[in-house]
Amino acid sequence: MFRLLRSKLSHGASFKLKDPTAASPFFLLPFQLQTTNYATASTVDTSLTLHFLQSSCYLTPDAAAAAAEKVHLKNTKNAHAVLALLRDYGFSGPQIANLVSRRPSLLAVSPGRTLKPKLEFLRSEVGLSRTELPKILSNSSLLLFCSVEKRLAPNLAILRSILCNQVILPIVLRRGLMLLTTDGTKLLPRIEALRSYGATEAVISTLFRAHPWVFAHPRFDVILDRIKRIAIRPSKASFAHALRVLSILTQSTWDDKVVNFERLGWSEEQVLNAFVRHPFCMSACSDKVRRNMEFFAEKLGWTPEYVSSNPVVLSLSFEKRIMPRYLVLAFLASKGLIEDNVKATHLMKPNNWFLERYVIKYSNEWSELKDIVKMEFQGFEMNSLDSIELLRADY
Template sequence: MRFSGPALPPLICSVPKLLQFSLDRRLIINFNLLKTLLKSESNAISAIKCSATLLVCNLDRTVFPKLKILEDFGVPTNVILKLLTTQSKSLMDHHHRFDEIFEMVKRVGINPKSPLFAHALVVLGKLPERAWVRKVENFKGLGWTEDQVIVAFSKHPYCMTASIEKIKKNMEFFRERFGWSPEYVSRSPVVLSFSYEKRVLPRSRVFRVLEEKGFYEGRIGARQLMMGDKEFLKRYVLKYCEQVPEIIDDDIRGKIEHFGLIIGGSEENILAVNS
């Protein structure tokens, strides 16, 4: 095993009972099992760093049966191994809790071959049942139906990890500024995870300036929030910056400089240096 130097103290601190187990009868055996399963020593180390309990638990009783359940349901091997390597804590729950989470993800209807299936398992593994209920009630208080919450979760499971305050602030802004309904947002739920201060508000300001100057008409859709910063700058800022110079504030200027874009000039010159 190659846990030495600076990597060793944090590992032992995360699971002090490592010191209580036999090196030969448990730690090395588990490490070798993981190394074989994950195809490399580096992958095994990544999994253990994610959850050092993998070194001390009974893998045959705790983890491997869950992997078999996922495999039998049709979850691809690469998705299962990625789950074990990067989110192994989600496989350390008691069997009854894992069964509950697994059944819930199945009921949602996420394709087991999609990486979203694993993401949904991870999210629900981190979210106690009472927290899930509280999140659903929060959505209902914002005008959502439970079916719309399920649709949103199936498309972007991490929308359920956003704080209640963040969801409320974004939803209220989406409704008042863009006229988006809960049904519309549920079909593009990633927007709920966006930072209000860093993405939602600055992009809304760009469109407000363009609207006031007559350069943009029509509805602002989720796509305008979801596109990458570089594409957004090219399409909605640099294209109009000569006619509407006030569109560029300090925040926008910083992003333009970050991507190496050129302010001004013909459309052909408004290109990314590295594009």
């Protein structure tokens, strides 16, 4: 038969095969069974994964569905071992849920060979307490996917060489653990770049203690160039805070904020002056700046020039600081007890200073003040004026 077939092919003969769909119903049976089995297995895996994520990892149905797209459990033995290890290190249910929702693939790693060495390193070498460890890792899960030998330990050694003060090191690590996950070889060149520009050791120390993650910023060089153009003196503490603010503001966001100030009557020079004095005024949301500035102009008669010289007031809470203090001062002025002249220092001074000078000193007037507030500001939430004790609380 094969000879006949070969002979016909050599003479250009053609053959018509039967349509497979018209063939015996058994023609597609093996393929259909295989496909069906695969689909069934996939469905079972998905159902198992969803059930585990909700019942054992405390995820909501929506969060579980999103996580199930990134991890597929054929069984739960390894995943249960991962959760048991996390609980041994102090993780609560909500912290486990947060961690797994961020990094579902964590359920597939080896708990003893991969996960435990990192947890132990962070606890024993970095010094994170049983309370701190889960709190930090539930929001900084990348640490659990970095090699101890190739990344975490070498970076810790570099930080120890830079921060000789062992008292500062734990503070830096707690606020900037991402320094352990980044390329540690970039730290020294960046510190040298700051020193070359004139940053003092005190400023560099402030940056490490307050905003350590700035050193790990992928656009560090760009940020440093921007701050050079603004010409903030690198020997001032505000230089460190300016670096931090510029690291979270893109150029377009910065431009939008400048436009917001200009619409409020500011010049670009006044904006820069405010930023140099108090960099955090540029990290305040535009709505907050606009609300505060409009109040200052309408109620207190403050000009952009005055506010730009006292830019801290732009960062203050309107409900918890500005309005309560204004009401107290306005009431006392109406009684003739103080001059009717609210200054920026009245809003910026510490709470104890304000309490002693304007609240406790005139405590016999307090009940009348509360009545006026309730009458003139109906619907305005004045929790800070409900009692002297509440006003004592930190704003």
